[in-house]
Amino acid sequence: MTAAFALAPIAASAQLGSYNPSPGPQGTFAIRGGTVVTVSGADIPNGTVVISGGKITAVGANVAVPANAQVIDAKGLYVYPGMIETGSSVGLSEIGQGAVATVDISEVGSFNPNAQAFYGIDPHSAHIGVARVVGITTVVSRPTGGIMSGEAALMNLAGDTPPKMAVVPRVALVIELPRSGFGGRGFARAAALQQGAPADANRVRAAQMDSLRKMLRDADAYGKAQAAYAKDKSLPRPAHDVVLDAMLPALNGQMPVIFPADRANDIRDAVNFAQEMHLKPIIMGGQDAPAVASFLKQHDVPVIVTAVMHLPSREDDPYDVNYTIPAKLAAAGVTFAISTGDRGSEIRTLPYNAGMAAAHGLSKADALRSVTLWPAQIFGVGDRLGSIDVGKMANIVVTTGDMLEARTDTKYLFIDGRAVPLESKHTQMNALFKDRP
Amino acid sequence: MAALAAAAAAAQQPVPSKAGPTLIKNATVLTVTKGKLENTDLLLQNGKIAAIGKNLSAPAGAQVIDASGKYVMPGIIDPHSHTMIDAVNEGSLSVTSMVRIRDVLNPTDINIYRQLAGGVTTINVLHGSANTIGGQNAVVKLKYGRDVDEMLFPGAMPGIKFALGENVTQKNSQTAAQATGRPLRYPSTRMGQEEVLRDAFTRARDYKATWDDYNAKVKAGDKTSVAPERDLELEPLVEVLEGKRYVHAHSYRADEMLMLLNVAKEFGFTVKTLQHGLEGYKIASEIAQAGTGLSTFADEWSYKVEAYDAIPYNVAILMRHGVVATVNSDSDERARRLNIDAAKMIRYGGLTEDEALKTITYNGAVQLGVQDKVGSIEVGKDADVVIWNGDPLSVYSTAETTFIDGEIFFDIKRDQQMRQQAAQERAALEAQDRGRRAIVP
Amino acid sequence: MRNRRFVRTMPGTMLVLGTLAASPPLLGAQIGVQRERNAPSVYAITNARIVTMAGPAIERGTVVVRDGVITAVGASAAVPGDARVIDGAGLTVYPGLIDANSSVGLASAAAADNAARGAAGRGGRGGAPVQQGAAMSAPNSLHPVGLQPELAAIDFVHADPDAFSGPQSAGITTILATPSSGIFRGLSAVVNLGGANAQAMLVRAPVAEHIGFTPRRDGGYPNSLMGVFSVLRQTLLDAQHYAAENAAYAKNPRAMRRPEPDPSLDALQPVLSRQIPVVFDVSSQREIERALDLAREFNLRAMIAGGEEADKVAARLKAENVPVLATLNFPRRPQQSPDADPEPTRMLRARVEAPRLASKLQAAGVKFAFEDGGLTNWPEFLANAKSAVDAGLSSDQAVRALTLSAAEILGVADRLGSVEVGKVANLTVARGDLFSGRVTQVFVDGTPMDVRAPTNANGAALIANGTWQITVTLDEGEKPVTLTLQQVGDQLRGTIQGALGSNQIADGSVTAAGDVQFRTTITMNDGSEEARFAGTIEANVMRGTVRIVGHPQGTFVGTKPAGAPGSGRRGSPPPV
DSSP states (O other): OOOOGGHHHHHHEEGOOOOOOOOOOOOOOEEEEEEOSSSSOOOEEEEEEEETHHHHHHHHHSSSOOOOOOOOTTTTTTEOOEEEOOOOOOBBBOOSSSOOOGOOEEEEEEEOOOBBBBGGTTOOOOOOHOOOOOOOEEEOOOOOOEEEEEEEEEEOOSSSHHHHHEEEEEEEEEEOBBBBBBOSSSSHHHHHOOOOSSOOOOHHHHHHHHHHHHHHHHHHHHHHHHHHHHTTTTTTOOOOOHHHHHHHHTTTTTTTTEEEOSHHHHHHHHHHHHHHTTEEEEEEEEGGGGHHHHHHHHHTTOOEEEETSSSSSTTTSOTTTTHHHHHHHHHHHHHHHHOOOOTTTTTOOOGHHHHHHHHHHHHHHHHTTTTTTTHHHTTTTTSSSSSSSSSSSOOOOSSSSSSTTTTTOEEEEEEEEOOOOOOOOHHHHHHHHTTTO | OOOOOOOOHHTTTTOOOOOOOOOEEEEEEESSSOEEEEEEEEEEEEEEEEEEESSOOTTOOOOOEEOOTOOOEOOOOEEEEEEBBBBBOOOTSBBOOTTGGGGBBTTHHHHHHHTTTTTEEEEEEEOSSSEEEEOOEEEEEOOOOOOOOHHTTTTTEEEEEEEESSHTHHHHHHHHHTTTOOOOSSOOOOHHHHHHHHHHHHHHHHHHHHHHHHHHHHHOOSSSOOOOOOOOOHHHHHHHHHSSSEEEEEEESHHHHHHHHHHHHHHOOOOOOEETTTTTGHHHHHHHHHOOOOEEOOOOOOOOOGGTTTTTHHHHHHTTOOOOOHHHHEEEEEEGGGHHHHHHHHHHHOOOOOHHHTTTTTTHHHHHHHHTTTTSSOTBBBOEEEEESSSSSTTTTEEEEEEEEEEEEEHHHHHHHHHHHEEEEEEEHHHHHHHSSOOOO | HHHHHHHSSSSSSHHHHHHTOOOOOOHHHHHHHHSSSSOOOOEEEEEEEEOOSOOOOOOOOEEETTTTTEEEEETTTOOOOTTTEOOOEEEEEEEEEEEEEEEETTTOOHHHHHTTTTTTTOSSSTTTHHHHHHHOOOOSSSSSSBBOTBGGGGOOOOOOOHHHHHHHHHTEEEEEEESSSSEEEOOOOEESSSSSSSHHHEEEOOOOOOEEOOSSSSOOOOSSSSHHHHHHHHHHHHHHHHHHHHHHHOOOOSSOOOOOOHHHHHHHHHHHTTTOEEEEOOOOOHHHHHHHHHHTTTTTOEEEEEOOTTGHHHHHHHHHTTOOOEEOOOOOOOOOOTSOOOOOOOHHHHHHHHHGGHHHHHHHHHOOEEEEEEEOHHHHHHHHHHHHHHHOHHHHHHHHTTTHHHHHHHOTTTSSSSSSEEEESSEEESOOOTTSSEEEEEEEEEEEEEEOOGGGGGSSOSSOOEEEEEEEETTTTEEEEEEEEHHHHHHHEEEEBBBOEEEEEEEEEEEEEEEEEEEEEETTTTEEEEEEEEEEEEETTTEEEETTSOOOEEEEEEESSSSSSSTTTTTOOOOO
């Protein structure tokens, strides 16, 4: 009971409401002498990466360092592209239980295609600072719940405001297909739950599927009507509708649709539904994906694998059934990324999910790709993120060792070509208390 | 009272190892307490580590395992587990010291096997966190497939689970409870938790005094007095007062931990471990001074309000202050990869490799009172060791063979054979099931 | 006999009618009344094959019963002139079959009402008895319902011929009537399934104290399996202390305040002194071991009822001389939708192994009898015994288990269990063989009863049996899981698999009204915890709430594959 509370004024900052230190300006940096793990090509021992204006401007063993560059000595260190976590809801949910006011993850109702994660993300969520110091520079953050949960955003984990963080503010629509055990949490579900008479859940599910189909077909017709009117003003002017509007990018094939699905049947249902509706599906979850791998490959459907660290869901499953999902998908030629599937606080374990997959049959190189280049490609930003190549966004992590190893530490971090202070709520608290007598 | 204690002790007599000798050759041996030994042999015999050295010769009939390029470490100890139990909480009352995890152990839980595959050999199976004074724990060796009696760790100190904070106040579920008209259970505040502790130990003191008086009378020749009633609720608390039972206390916030340490001090006992103790780093000196250990998550945080100030530097700060700290799972899932959680402790706070390994081995043994038997690779200790295909502090490594008392309980090759056997058994059962006569009235 | 005299000397039948009218159905009551008239009660079954169990079977012989007692048995036994003669050609006469653990006829008034309205199967643990359990309370007990060892089954027995017709059709003349719910469930009684009232039916009571490991459902202590054991221990310790206190008081009443009488602790005295055994209603290996451990701790005389995995503990059962009342309610194949997760091998194995239990116990030298296990689809009783025979038990051993062994275990072998002169005239008559033919008639206390071909209406609806696709909604989000349930009577076992880990369920139960409860361990982000599910089943929809320590209450809802509710009731496996 000594002077614990001499620290009170500072400790107060540890309460809700945190602060992620701002990144510096987009300067010119030369990271010199480290092992450059480009991901897209061979590793470059004793290589140099030059960053300028937010972009990677030079990579190689014999690269000239610009005169104005701030030089970073990376001797003995490793230079990686930042990791991308694609299964999260970063910034939408701070404390899962008992602090409902910090959770902005699910909108009311079943159909919310216009609910954009971009507008709900708190740039000062403590989860952001904690995740980026392990080398995660970019996330897909998505709303959940309902049937059409909303739109996910692809965000860099740096910037004081959502617009400064955004790489693709509207990156994917999220559809949680009603399952045979209901699914969705909107009006249909509520109605089903409240029905006093014996309800046939399969019938409710069928009704939910019908309303989903109708919603998409309505949006399709709406889009065509708007387009027709744009060309031909003699037509009656169609009324605008923000909800239907929001579905158009997905219906036009500009925006993929994330379908959370783990069981083989749910995965098949999602892919078939996407085909039927001409949507571009991404499966998220994918626990049973190996069982339907050839189907996924045939339809060229990528999978965000969030189940690597999950317990086997069936009693008789082999102990390693989920550890080996990525290896099996790789062998079957299915495109995939690895994700923690965590809302935010634990996405910092992303590298170990990939590492665990590598411990169970996936090559180390593929494990690294599964958290860098492949997620970028799945979300259509493979030309901007996910590897160390000239012209790409300068999301760079400089580490003491293999980035997927738990003991490895981060020494420097750049997001969008800005140096990011390696501080987080956790480093701050550590500094406050580690030497307290 | 003595009779029951004797029965419990009898149940924990070591069962002689059924395994023949095993010689593990040419491994990198992580002893944890005596450093890293390269190209070293390890002889397991009669359930014990019989020899450590170079070029050991295999006794007759020994199984010899070439572990070149591989690592051997002590079996992982998980100080906070809810694996293999058919009930977790007796949450009906504020004090349920009378309930025993031992009574509900399920030795067939498949999660035991999954954890063996992650190199875990000993777990501390704890009552849940529903009430201030929960039930009695069980320390178990993961001898999957054996009888419960054979799995109980011989000589482990008995313990009891306490719990403080949100789970006890039931704040998260109070609204729902009220909606269903259920009465609220005391206590609903941290203030009430202190009162529950004080009340329980006050009653335990009186109970002990009653028995002491009676025993004194009997000793003096009294043959007519009826013995006082046995009270299974208070007996374990008397054991706590007498230092014969460890307290493992679920707690999150620094203030509640301090409260418990002060109550314990007042009643003259030591809290053996704070479980979770996510804010332990804020009062590391006080914890160290109380002689209390702490067992926590490597990096879980923010899942509820009292977990918002958790930091992964917790273990390092505590250890630097002299606290015996461990990393635990509290989860069937995480228990399978505690090696990775230990490695995080190198990153967060700069533990050495040996210190990191200690958080999942030796320190856990200390917290359970079995450090003379397990937790490090030393001659004479139980042959609870794990062969890894690489450095266990690497995410790329997997456990290949897990020994307990010299016997193999997981082996990666054997596992493949078992899968085939399971598939064959299933096919046979399905055939028989189909062939079974339909029962038609 | 006192009752009969009572009836005869009163102006009689009207009074009896009046009394019985209160407990429907009336038809049965009237039949019962007619039995009390002065009609001769001497019967001779001639030319029948007689399986006496007292010696070799008599291939062609006569059995004579008079006034409820067997008076002659033999190849050349004389037929008395006053006997009603039944030509037994083609028939086999067995000792009346004994169901060594049953709740038939134990329905409370409320449950009987329900049953009469056709709301549920009657008797057994399959239907109404869950409500019945709540209604069964010992008067002036100091302990809550479910913890009343003094509760006497005989006080709750109803002479209900309708309830008895099912078991009679399976050849059962006698049951060990057992309170079926709670922890200290109470004292059982051997009763014949015929007679004007409970006292007329009674053969012996109390037979055993019954214990089940079922936590309380109302939130009160104990609400977990752990607490159950603590309560059992504490109560037994209290009973020991109570005995010591009373002994001291008896010796010198002036020295102390008189001990407060406690009927519950009184009832436990013969249990502690091993005068009466304790029957533990347990099935799995570990449950059986827990029961045996407790019995050892308090030096109790144990029996196991249910005992599905008793073969795995056979050596210990043999060594500790613990008999098994083996269930004939074998697990049934759950309904399975085409895309459902496969049933765990463990459950498949349990189903395939069930018929093998008896022969394994026989081989291991463990004493055993059979019980109904809450079964209410009565044709399964003998059909499953036949499965046990097909799986290696000899026919003789099976009959013995159903008759003399049961009588021995229940302490009534001097009266029941064999066809011998002087024994109670309980007989089971089958056309052909018991296992391949059909039971045509039973004699209960010397009174013949034609058995009606059983109808399926008696079968308890297996409303929970099957594979459920469930969505659990917690604060953390929606978690799809597969729930595989096997319903045995009102008990549920099974697994939960999916997003909350894979675990067995515990303490599962379902009522005829569709209230379902179970608990299980689940794994979520911040650890493993116990979850309690409570809800209702309507048609093929199950919904309810989930309580997890430290979490806000969640909900669950889901379905099992389309199909008529309870379509699994017949026990016939669906086509594969």
